[in-house]
Amino acid sequence: MIRKTIVLLAGMLVTLTVYAAGAQLRANHPDSYTVRRGDTLWDISAKFLAKPWLWPEIWQANPQVRNPHLIYPGDVLNLSFINGPSLRLEPGVRRESEAVPAIPLSQLKMFLKDMRVMDSNAVSSAPYVVGLEENRLRGAVGQNLYVRGLQGEPGQRWAIVRPSHVFRGFDQNDPADADLVAHGLDSNAAMVNAPWREDSRNDGHYGKGDDLGVEVTVIGTAETLRTGDPATMLLLDSTREIRSGDRILPIDDSPYDAYYYPHAPKSLPADAKVIGFADALRAAGSRQVVLLSVGARDGVDNGTTFSIFEPGETIHDDVASNSANRSVGERVTLPDEYVGHVMVFRTFDRVSYGLVMDSLRPVHAGGRLTKPE
Structure with a gap:
């Protein structure tokens, strides 16, 4: 040996x-x-x-x-x-x-079987399910799907995807959004109830700002039976019922790398932050997946490792000011707090998925990314 x-x-x-x-x-x-x-x-x-x-x-x-x-x-x-x-x-x-x-890649696949972040125009222009066999509202395995805009040959297999989140930056010119940016949140993640209909917060600020991409989730595969407009496809498998409006994309046979080499970013992208979660609502911990506001356009590749810092809170200085009335007086911003490390394992144009490798405290949206020193 x-x-x-x-x-x-x-x-x-x-x-x-x-x-x-x-x-x-x-x-x-x-x-x-x-x-x-x-x-x-x-x-x-x-x-x-x-x-x-x-x-x-x-x-x-x-x-x-x-x-x-x-x-x-x-x-x-x-x-x-x-x-x-x-x-x-x-x-x-x-x-x-x-x-x-x-990294424990097998743990990722349980909740990230295949998610992608794409340009919104690419998703909106993709072929889509227009109807189902016997005019049903939902499709099940073994049934036919009717798809518009599909190009290809009979026998070709495709992925069926459904938009799940729309990632947008806040509008820097909007006073309400400017206040959120000032508090460390420079992007948002809107849920998608149906293709291109986003949930709205009470103040109605979703849908403004720079478009960072659309997250789509693979929910099934289908095979082309007959070409035409619409084309006929056979639903081979699915994790959810297929419905009108679901999109058709090429199958990605290797969504993950076989090996990951952790390394520091070549340069630190401006305003790099945590903007969302794959399997959590408000916070994530070690061995959970977070979405980052940087991608291939920023020089980020698989294996890029960041440290995460939680923005320091702004508090009232009770010593320097009147502690009886905290609405006035001097305020001070506390230093950022170290949270943990995150390693990028899947990169797209403007956003990336990262695995929290270790953490001392929960990771929240708005967490600032720095070089892992």
């Missing part, structure tokens, strides 16, 4: 020395650690690295490590202090299918 030695600090390569400066071992690191089933590379690195998101850069700096992701249950990570702190990997019996992942 080939012995793989992973050196964390000082010694072997110039690039390694550069990386090691930012990847100090924790003072309370264990002498050794045996990889267990259910571990992730992030969790393992967090046990002995002060900055766990640096693990792939360190391990890639060593040419003897063929793939920094292929770490397996039963492998023993030994820490020693010969010529500086180092880490040796003692491999055991292994099968590649059992390799420890960087």
Whole structure:
């Protein structure tokens, strides 16, 4: 069995020395650690690295490590202090299918089987279900669907999607929205009851501001039986009843990357924030998915890692002012509070999905993104 030695600090390569400066071992690191089933590379690195998101850069700096992701249950990570702190990997019996992942991707698929964020024009111009077999209101597996605007050949399979959220920026010129921006919220997420009909808040401010994209959820697949206008499709499977107005898009066979390499953003996009949640209403925690207001247009790619900070509250200074009347007097804004790390795992043009890797407190909409230092 080939012995793989992973050196964390000082010694072997110039690039390694550069990386090691930012990847100090924790003072309370264990002498050794045996990889267990259910571990992730992030969790393992967090046990002995002060900055766990640096693990792939360190391990890639060593040419003897063929793939920094292929770490397996039963492998023993030994820490020693010969010529500086180092880490040796003692491999055991292994099968590649059992390799420890960087992030728990299987957990994501339970509630993100396939969601996409697209330009609103692309969604509105996509082929759509205009009717169902026997003029039914809802379609079930095995029934025919009638679709307008579909191009393709018989036998071709398609994804059926339904818009779920519309992401928009607040209107900077509207006084009410300007107040929300001042409090750290620079975008909103409107639910979609039916195609292109958004829920409205009581003050009616949804629908204003810059269009960040439309989130669509894949709810089924169908196969073209006959072309034409409308075309006839056979519903193969679905997670919800299909209805008139659902859109038809090409199937994405590989919505997720096989591996993720955590890394800091090349540059920090302006006003990068948390703007929504995939499986929560008002807050998220570790191992939950959040939506970020930055995407490929901002230089963000899969693996980009941010720190999240909660905007500090503005409070009344009872000492400097009259504490009996808090409506007047001096106010002070508290410093932003560190919340945790988020790693991008799916990127679109103007927004991204990120997995909260660790958190000290709940993540709220408006949380500010910074470089993970």
